[in-house]
Amino acid sequence: MSKAEAILTAAQMRAAEQAVFATGVPEYELMERAGAAAAEIVWRAGGKRDLLVLCGPGNNGGDGFVIARLLRARGVPVRVAALGESLTPSSLKARACWAGPVEDIFSAAPATQIVDALFGTGLSRGLDPVLADRLCALTASAGFSYAVDLPSGVDTDSGALLSAVPAFGICVALGAFKSAHLLQPSANCWQRLICADIGIDVSAATVHRLSPPPMFPPKPLDHKYSRGLVAVVGGEMAGAGQLASHAAAHSGAGMVRHIARDLVGGGPDAIITQKADGAGDVGRLLNDARFKAVLVGPGLGLDQDATARLEAAMVSGHPLVLDADALTLLAGKGVDAIPAGAILTPHEGEFVRLFGDLPGSKIDRALEAARRADAILIYKGSDSVIAAPDGRAMIASGSSAWLSTAGTGDVLAGLVAGRLAVTGDRYRAACEALWLHGEAARRAGAAFVADDLLVELPAAIASRL
Ligand SMILES: NC(=O)C1=CN([C@@H]2O[C@H](COP(=O)(O)OP(=O)(O)OC[C@H]3O[C@@H](n4cnc5c(N)ncnc54)[C@H](OP(=O)(O)O)[C@@H]3O)[C@@H](O)[C@H]2O)[C@@H](O)CC1
Numbered sequence: 001m002s003k004a005e006a007i008l009t010a011a012q013m014r015a016a017e018q019a020v021f022a023t024g025v026p027e028y029e030l031m032e033r034a035g036a037a038a039a040e041i042v043w044r045a046g047g048k049r050d051l052l053v054l055c056g057p058g059n060n061g062g063d064g065f066v067i068a069r070l071l072r073a074r075g076v077p078v079r080v081a082a083l084g085e086s087l088t089p090s091s092l093k094a095r096a097c098w099a100g101p102v103e104d105i106f107s108a109a110p111a112t113q114i115v116d117a118l119f120g121t122g123l124s125r126g127l128d129p130v131l132a133d134r135l136c137a138l139t140a141s142a143g144f145s146y147a148v149d150l151p152s153g154v155d156t157d158s159g160a161l162l163s164a165v166p167a168f169g170i171c172v173a174l175g176a177f178k179s180a181h182l183l184q185p186s187a188n189c190w191q192r193l194i195c196a197d198i199g200i201d202v203s204a205a206t207v208h209r210l211s212p213p214p215m216f217p218p219k220p221l222d223h224k225y226s227r228g229l230v231a232v233v234g235g236e237m238a239g240a241g242q243l244a245s246h247a248a249a250h251s252g253a254g255m256v257r258h259i260a261r262d263l264v265g266g267g268p269d270a271i272i273t274q275k276a277d278g279a280g281d282v283g284r285l286l287n288d289a290r291f292k293a294v295l296v297g298p299g300l301g302l303d304q305d306a307t308a309r310l311e312a313a314m315v316s317g318h319p320l321v322l323d324a325d326a327l328t329l330l331a332g333k334g335v336d337a338i339p340a341g342a343i344l345t346p347h348e349g350e351f352v353r354l355f356g357d358l359p360g361s362k363i364d365r366a367l368e369a370a371r372r373a374d375a376i377l378i379y380k381g382s383d384s385v386i387a388a389p390d391g392r393a394m395i396a397s398g399s400s401a402w403l404s405t406a407g408t409g410d411v412l413a414g415l416v417a418g419r420l421a422v423t424g425d426r427y428r429a430a431c432e433a434l435w436l437h438g439e440a441a442r443r444a445g446a447a448f449v450a451d452d453l454l455v456e457l458p459a460a461i462a463s464r465l
């Protein structure tokens with residue numbers, strides 16, 4: 001996993017900084033690196049346009065003083081406005097190295113460029129409303145705006161906005177991404193996010209940003225069964241099962257059997273649709289050791305027949321992907337009813353029905369749910385989180401908001417089952433499927449419907465071979 005893709009909490013970031021200091025790097029050296037990295041980004045974006053740097057009392061403010069000094073040395077007309085005194089040894093040193101005046105934040109005139117170095121990972125509460133308003137007004141009136149590490153007012157670990165936060169042009173994450181850089185609503189507070197390397201070792205991180213996965217073509221001796229046989233168990237709403245089985249068929253799996261309640265036409269003839277009049281038929285049709293993944297949930301329904309179909313899938317012994325109605329049915333029975341080792345793909349409502357109101361960030365909640373259920377979770381949304389019981393997690397952010405349309409979850413569930421059948425690795429399958437889903441959406445452009453994602457899948461897979 002590359003350095004820039006690690007995601008840390010504020011506490012993990014502090015520990016990583018301490019580890020750098022323990023190697024003999026002086027504390028102030030890290031601030032100089034952070035300030036220099038951010039100054040370079042401001043320089044490349046804004047050149048010699050006039051700049052106002054807002055500096056807070058802690059080390060985030062210290063970064064601001066370094067940025068101001070370095071850009072002034074390059075000929076940028078820089079002014080600094082601070083929020084009172086600097087309170088940390090490094091920020092005091094950075095301030096002492098700034099040769100210019102320090103204005104009051106509430107009387108400083110606006111500028112073409114603004115740098116928010118008020119608060120970063122040390123933010124402990126929302127900004128005073130008067131200060132938040134001032135930050136918003138100065139940022140809104142600037143043509144170029146930069147948040148150092150995080151916009152002031154953003155909670156580092158949850159991504160919550162603790163006070164009003166303006167929209168920035170660029171956010172410069174220092175050393176590593178923090179959770180708030182990928183989670184909503186904070187991830188929507190800038191147009192561009194850049195992670196600046198300041199020499200922090202993030203190799204021990206267990207949470208990462210989802211990156212394009214390497215994928216592999218079939219081998220010469222592969223055949224349809226070795227490439228993965230998938231079952232999609234349908235129910236009341238035939239269309240959802242169709243979408244899921246079509247997605248599985250385009251996922252790279254060798255064969256898909258759609259065990260449907262009703263036979264409806266349409267879709268690739270390559271999919272083997274089998275009619276199951278009840279749970280007994282489902283059980284019989286699943287009695288084939290070659291199945292590598294069974295998906296149940298999309299369009300299943302919530303009645304007794306649906307419950308029985310779900311149970312038939314659960315007792316089949318095959319690796320399971322549980323989505324939609326399957327999750328709602330299980331929610332009524334408690335966490336212990338969730339089969340260990342499954343992949344679950346809940347959206348927010350299904351997640352809360354299954355696990356209740358868990359504390360912490362979306363990452364914390366996903367990890368806790370994965371641990372409780374002993375399952376891989378894909379906790380969906382505009383910031384989807386994949387979590388494993390062993391503590392690993394991935395966040396996919398920046399997905400197309402056009403995905404917020406009916407049936408896209410069915411496509412994702414089919415992809416997960418397909419990639420599980422291909423790879424036999426649940427966490428990897430979840431990552432590949434979520435990435436393919438996002439990539440298909442990017443390729444589909446605007447105003448697509450779920451069916452349109454299907455035609456984009458082969459090219460999305462080809463791009464990773
Ligand atoms: N460690 C390092 O060497 C490096 C760190 N780096 C940089 O440091 C940043 C972290 O620095 P930091 O820990 O000093 O915290 P920071 O975000 O500046 O704020 C803390 C101060 O603000 C105060 N405060 C908090 N909330 C407040 C509010 N709402 N309204 C008013 N006050 C509030 C808080 O007071 P308190 O909560 O105790 O009342 C405290 O005084 C990090 O994001 C990165 O930019 C880089 O230079 C690399 C090297």
Ligand SMILES: Nc1ncnc2c1ncn2[C@@H]1O[C@H](COP(=O)(O)OP(=O)(O)O)[C@@H](O)[C@H]1O
Nearest residue numbers: 347380381382400401403404406407408409410
């Ligand atoms: N605003 C959004 N931005 C990005 N992705 C989204 C957004 N809203 C929904 N999605 C994605 O679209 C899919 C919707 O799934 P789901 O809610 O189960 O819908 P359905 O049941 O209609 O198929 C999920 O993969 C989710 O992560």
Ligand SMILES: [K+]
Nearest residue numbers: 116119148150
């Ligand atoms: K900041």
